[in-house]
Amino acid sequence: MVQHQYPVSQTGVRSPSRPPKDMEDFRSRKRRRAASDPSRHTSERFAWPEPVLPANLVHDPEFWFDDGSVVLTALNVGFRVYRRILEEHSPFFKDMFRIPQPAHALTVEGCPVVVLVDTPQQLRHMLRVLFPTSGNLRFGKQEAPITMDAVAAVVRLSHKYQMDQLLAQALSALMEFYTDDFHEWIKRDRKTTMTAMPIDAITAISLAHLTSTPSILPLAYFHACCAGSQVLRGCVRDGAWAEPLTYVDLIRVMDGRPSFVHALNKMVCRIFKPETSAACLDSRRCLRVMTARACDMSDYLEMAYGAMFALGVSLCSFAAVHGEVELTTGMRLCDKCRSMLKERELEEKKELWNDIPSIFDMEEPEGWQVE
Numbered sequence: 001m002v003q004h005q006y007p008v009s010q011t012g013v014r015s016p017s018r019p020p021k022d023m024e025d026f027r028s029r030k031r032r033r034a035a036s037d038p039s040r041h042t043s044e045r046f047a048w049p050e051p052v053l054p055a056n057l058v059h060d061p062e063f064w065f066d067d068g069s070v071v072l073t074a075l076n077v078g079f080r081v082y083r084r085i086l087e088e089h090s091p092f093f094k095d096m097f098r099i100p101q102p103a104h105a106l107t108v109e110g111c112p113v114v115v116l117v118d119t120p121q122q123l124r125h126m127l128r129v130l131f132p133t134s135g136n137l138r139f140g141k142q143e144a145p146i147t148m149d150a151v152a153a154v155v156r157l158s159h160k161y162q163m164d165q166l167l168a169q170a171l172s173a174l175m176e177f178y179t180d181d182f183h184e185w186i187k188r189d190r191k192t193t194m195t196a197m198p199i200d201a202i203t204a205i206s207l208a209h210l211t212s213t214p215s216i217l218p219l220a221y222f223h224a225c226c227a228g229s230q231v232l233r234g235c236v237r238d239g240a241w242a243e244p245l246t247y248v249d250l251i252r253v254m255d256g257r258p259s260f261v262h263a264l265n266k267m268v269c270r271i272f273k274p275e276t277s278a279a280c281l282d283s284r285r286c287l288r289v290m291t292a293r294a295c296d297m298s299d300y301l302e303m304a305y306g307a308m309f310a311l312g313v314s315l316c317s318f319a320a321v322h323g324e325v326e327l328t329t330g331m332r333l334c335d336k337c338r339s340m341l342k343e344r345e346l347e348e349k350k351e352l353w354n355d356i357p358s359i360f361d362m363e364e365p366e367g368w369q370v371e
Helices: 023-036 083-089 091-098 120-130 148-160 164-177 198-211 214-225 247-271 283-294 297-308 319-323 335-359
Strands: 058-064 070-074 077-081 111-116 235-237 241-243
Touching (some): 077 083, 077 120, 083 091, 083 120, 120 148, 120 164, 148 198, 148 235, 164 214, 198 214, 198 241, 214 247, 247 297, 283 335, 319 335
Parallel strands (some): 058 077
Antiparallel strands (some): 070 077, 235 241
């Protein structure tokens, strides 16, 4: 016979611990214990704290309209603006304003308050597009280019608050700078709505992922690789916070840099190889000029890298070099050879352009290839 072992109580008396005969009663008691246990169901008992105004709330000097109908707060800065404009551009704000407010809702000078978690700098960039002030920001023809700080803030907030029209304008400035149009890219001294430094490409990469805009990525990776070791420290936005690359993007940039340099070296060497046009008018003379120029390859590589690491990165044009008198020989290429070199340069740049997505180990955006 098997002898059951029972637990011993503090008094030393054995007492069997048998399950209750009525299992439903057992489950009922478990439910009652769970409901009475203060450590359980904390998510059901938890209530988010009511938003409060900062004690040191200050009026934004640029966006505090005396006849404004709503106050947006970011940290300790208040922006008194027009509810109607926000509703017109943002379904997010429109739905928010439709919710009935309790009697104790926050107000400032009689205006309802919306507490935002954005920074004052970000919010100010967005409001400059929405409201007419002396510092109004526009995505179009203007005297000074728009900064990446402004474009990034507008993209992020318009995406967050569902301002589709504003998002499209901001993205168009970003897509113009990090273009997917080869012929725009090779233009000398091309003008763009936005200006950016190579390190700003970190933000461009982040915005491309956020908005599902892959056409931005190839040139953004290219620009980022031109920033050197700065990519390890991240990009400072609005002088306040550093935006890093994700691990995957950092690997793409760091591995892509030597690959791009290698491709660029080969491109320049092929452009200046001593080979005359089939229709050359004086092949001996032109071959001497080309051979002499091939000896100056280091100068042409310096030209290429000088353009590559400059602001507004784009490849330089060697077209002017093709037409110059070669200093060593004192001779100039014939018209046929000059035309051939210009065409050769164009074809080599096309090949480099087509290879950029694979250099940075990314999926090629639709329509990237150029014939």
